[in-house]
Amino acid sequence: MSDQLHIFINHVLESISDDTFASLSLMNKRDKSSELRTLRGKLIEIKKGLRLSLVFRYETNDITKNFEVDKIDRVLNDLLTKDFFQAILSTTHKEYHLSQKANKANWKLTIKEAKLYRVPERSHDKTKNRLIKADKNAYLHGLEISTQDGNIRKDKQDKYRQINKFIELIDNVLKPDEMKQPYRIVDMGAGKGYLSFALYDHLSNNLDIDLSLEAIELRGHLVRNGNELARAVGFDGLVFKEGAIENTPLKDIDMVIALHACDTATDDAIFRGIKSGAEVIVCSPCCHKQVRKQMEANEALSVITKHGILKERQAEIVTDTIRALMLEAYGYQTRVMEFIATDHTPKNLLITAVKKTRSGLPIQKYLDKVEALKKQFGIEKQQLQQLLGS
Ligand SMILES: C[S@@+](CC[C@H](N)C(=O)[O-])C[C@H]1O[C@@H](n2cnc3c(N)ncnc32)[C@H](O)[C@@H]1O
Known part of the structure; x- marks a missing residue:
């Protein structure tokens, strides 16, 4: 040999x-x-x-x-x-x-x-070893994912799997021994807060991390419901705040998550993560209208854009490649991976970024790659690049 x-x-x-x-x-x-x-x-x-x-x-x-x-x-x-x-x-x-x-x-x-810092789950029987357990889980019940006796509702199995997969993927990039405490997380566009609750639960109860998690959401009734449930289940450090991602203060953030934030809201979230120097940024982008519209106007791409689904996928690939490159430019080790698709949400891309260098200045070679890509696809504007002024 x-x-x-x-x-x-x-x-x-x-x-x-x-x-x-x-x-x-x-x-x-x-x-x-x-x-x-x-x-x-x-x-x-x-x-x-x-x-x-x-x-x-x-x-x-x-x-x-x-x-x-x-x-x-x-x-x-x-x-x-x-x-x-x-x-x-x-x-x-x-x-x-x-x-x-x-x-x-x-x-x-x-x-x-290394890109992974914890060994993955090894049990063959995954149902027994989910990071977020259904049994005696009051917030899963409050969010109508489980029944009173701790069984996952039939129509919420996908959501439950998705939540667990998300927590598993985040868990893979965390180094609990090196995490600052209290660890500060912002969930941008939190919706009902499925993931805010699950992440809070995993970090505080499974990993014993002292943390605060702010869940930013535009819709007032979701914010009120989220706070009510967080108080009811004793998650003192989990606070829902009514507001827009783009106005979230740029300070004291260790991790930014943004799942299924529409179109450029994902860029706004990544931007705020980069500007606040967050150690970890995790997002699962949703709809890519800004780039798709510019591709529509591009004659050279008409062989692709005449097919709706291909246009959609191409817009997704170009947009998320630019996002990944911009994150690399700002010193983040970035991975793009498949998350989990459900009947309700075919969106299944997850971008994880972990801060590796702190010079503050963007790395030119990645900015050049973004420019080359935009030129190739006739893209004039991309929100994250514009926000970063690069
Ligand atoms: C598709 S939902 C995803 C919710 C949650 N992140 C999840 O994955 O379960 C997107 C949420 O973002 C909120 N949202 C959209 N744009 C926003 C903005 N600019 N600022 C704050 N929230 C926003 C919407 O109200 C909605 O609840």
């Missing part, structure tokens, strides 16, 4: 034994005509013990196979020498990138900063 391949597999085995393993991906298939596209691996705990669960992603379906830990060495060696040129191991300490060029014997191993 080549040295670097051997070292990579050892890192996989070590991360499993010291419980720092987060995920494994194999990609860049050797046989381009093969139906097998990529492979994703995670650890799961089943009755018989720990297993590496590999999802083989084919063109039209996925096949999952679970492997005992002592077989992993051979399985990975086979997969990497026969099926894939590339692999990434994510641990809570580092990310290991392994690659081989076609027709070359040597493997190259590079080590990067």
Whole structure:
């Protein structure tokens, strides 16, 4: 076995034994005509013990196979020498990138900063291990997600799953030991406050963080209901405030969340996060009218814009790429990932950004990329870029 391949597999085995393993991906298939596209691996705990669960992603379906830990060495060696040129191991300490060029014997191993700081949930039976439990949960009942006896209502299963997924994804970027206390969060466009309540619950009750969470919402009756419920369930640090995202004071914010804030309201929220120097910004954008309208006027894009759904998706991709680049420009390590789609909300993109550098000045190479992208798509205005004056 080549040295670097051997070292990579050892890192996989070590991360499993010291419980720092987060995920494994194999990609860049050797046989381009093969139906097998990529492979994703995670650890799961089943009755018989720990297993590496590999999802083989084919063109039209996925096949999952679970492997005992002592077989992993051979399985990975086979997969990497026969099926894939590339692999990434994510641990809570580092990310290991392994690659081989076609027709070359040597493997190259590079080590990067970790993007996940907590090991993901390992139980196979997710219902038992949700971060937000339904049982004896007074706010879930108050929000009409669960019944009085703690069962999730049939028509609220998607919402409950979505809330848990969101909390899990935020949890992945947090480093509880390094969090300032009290930790200050602003939820921009909080609506009924499903996520404000769940995040408050997770941080204060599961992670024992002293926090204050301000839920900003335009609609007065939602603010009144939110405050009533927060007082009733004893969430003293959770306060709903009637107001507009764009007027939220720019100070003392450690984390900004904005889920499904319409169109440029997401930009307003990100802007306020960047300007207040928030450590963490998490948003799930919703409708991309500002960029879509400009694409409509662009003759060169008419092959795309004549199809409504493609126009929508293109606007989404361009807008969220600009947002991710602007966040990178302002020193945030940014990830764009799939969140969770429901029947009610097909929007399923989540942007997470964690502050890495604090120079204050934007990094020019990202600003240049934004300009190039706007030029390519004939976009004149994008709210976040305008607000940042870049
Ligand atoms: C689609 S809902 C999402 C609610 C919540 N974040 C969630 O994901 O469950 C968007 C909410 O943002 C509020 N909103 C829209 N624009 C706003 C603004 N500029 N300032 C404050 N709230 C706003 C709306 O009233 C609405 O309740």
